[in-house]
Amino acid sequence: MKTLVIISHPDIKTSTTQAFLRDAQKNLKQVTWHPLDVLYSNYQIQIEKEQQLLTQFDRIIFQFPMYWYSSPALLKKWEDDVLTRNFVYLSEQASLKGKELGIVTSLGMPLREYQRGGVENFSISEMLIPYQALAKRAGMKFLKPFVISQFAYMTNQKRAKCLIDYQNYITNPKYDHFANYEKWMIQQLNEFKQTLPDDKQLIFQTVIDQIQNNADQLAELNWEVNMMKKKEGY
Amino acid sequence: MDSNTLKWLLDELNKYQDNEQLFAKRALLEQTKSLVKEQSKRINERQDELDGRMWSPDKW
Numbered sequence: 001m002k003t004l005v006i007i008s009h010p011d012i013k014t015s016t017t018q019a020f021l022r023d024a025q026k027n028l029k030q031v032t033w034h035p036l037d038v039l040y041s042n043y044q045i046q047i048e049k050e051q052q053l054l055t056q057f058d059r060i061i062f063q064f065p066m067y068w069y070s071s072p073a074l075l076k077k078w079e080d081d082v083l084t085r086n087f088v089y090l091s092e093q094a095s096l097k098g099k100e101l102g103i104v105t106s107l108g109m110p111l112r113e114y115q116r117g118g119v120e121n122f123s124i125s126e127m128l129i130p131y132q133a134l135a136k137r138a139g140m141k142f143l144k145p146f147v148i149s150q151f152a153y154m155t156n157q158k159r160a161k162c163l164i165d166y167q168n169y170i171t172n173p174k175y176d177h178f179a180n181y182e183k184w185m186i187q188q189l190n191e192f193k194q195t196l197p198d199d200k201q202l203i204f205q206t207v208i209d210q211i212q213n214n215a216d217q218l219a220e221l222n223w224e225v226n227m228m229k230k231k232e233g234y
Numbered sequence: 235m236d237s238n239t240l241k242w243l244l245d246e247l248n249k250y251q252d253n254e255q256l257f258a259k260r261a262l263l264e265q266t267k268s269l270v271k272e273q274s275k276r277i278n279e280r281q282d283e284l285d286g287r288m289w290s291p292d293k294w
Binding site (some may be wrong): 020023024027068156157159160161162163164178181182183188189195200203204207209210215217218221222224225228229233 | 235239242243246247250252257258259260262264265266268269270271272273274275277280281283284287290
């Protein structure tokens with residue numbers, strides 16, 4: 001699966017969140033980093049080049065800090081210029097049909113404030129409806145958004161979780177399913193093993209084998225529970 | 235997974251984590267510890283569910 005991460009951030013060069021995410025993806029194969037503010041600081045977007053780029057990827061990510069409940073201006077300009085009717089509409093070229101659209105957005109406020117009764121009073125899902133509508137119109141699958149709230153206040157442990165969850169979000173074809181997360185993590189651990197000295201690789205392989213055994217045992221138990229439910233008429 | 239196996243896994247992962255300097259690698263090992271804890275929890279829950287269904291009163 002190939003992923004294109006389209007970033008819109010007017011202060012991308014000084015943003016610690018974007019630097020963190022850039023580091024998180026830099027060694028990932030199949031992921032292309034596409035920072036609009038670096039490529040098009042003059043706002044003169046090369047439309048055909050961008051359209052050609054989009055057709056080469058399976059998962060397209062819009063990544064931006066939330067500015068007044070939407071993206072910064074350059075991403076909107078990019079949408080308006082690149083996503084032409086001919087290029088997007090299902091009745092025309094349908095160039096994005098079957099692809100996935102994901103959103104990675106960062107917030108300055110705590111996520112809990114984005115709900116009824118919270119300071120913001122509206123949910124992230126509500127704020128992202130225009131992107132969901134775009135995905136629907138283009139025949140794309142809209143993914144659950146990946147929200148990063150108050151990055152500056154995160155502990156190292158929370159940042160570790162954020163890093164791995166982000167990598168999972170942008171590279172795992174079925175990122176939102178536990179069995180697939182297990183499979184994806186085992187792939188990451190196998191790659192990590194290759195970076196170890198030979199003598200440590202052998203011991204680490206037993207760790208990976210045990211995690212795989214756990215995954216197999218869990219899959220078998222899930223199957224048994226489902227069979228029993230079927231027998232009971234569920 | 236029994237508690238000894240879980241402890242062994244967590245101890246091993248801690249050892250590798252202590253030897254790593256790079257944040258990305260330490261993060262992977264940290265999340266692997268979370269993964270095995272979650273596996274252990276889910277395995278126990280499923281086993282309890284199976285036991286519970288086997289001992290359902292309508293099968294007595």
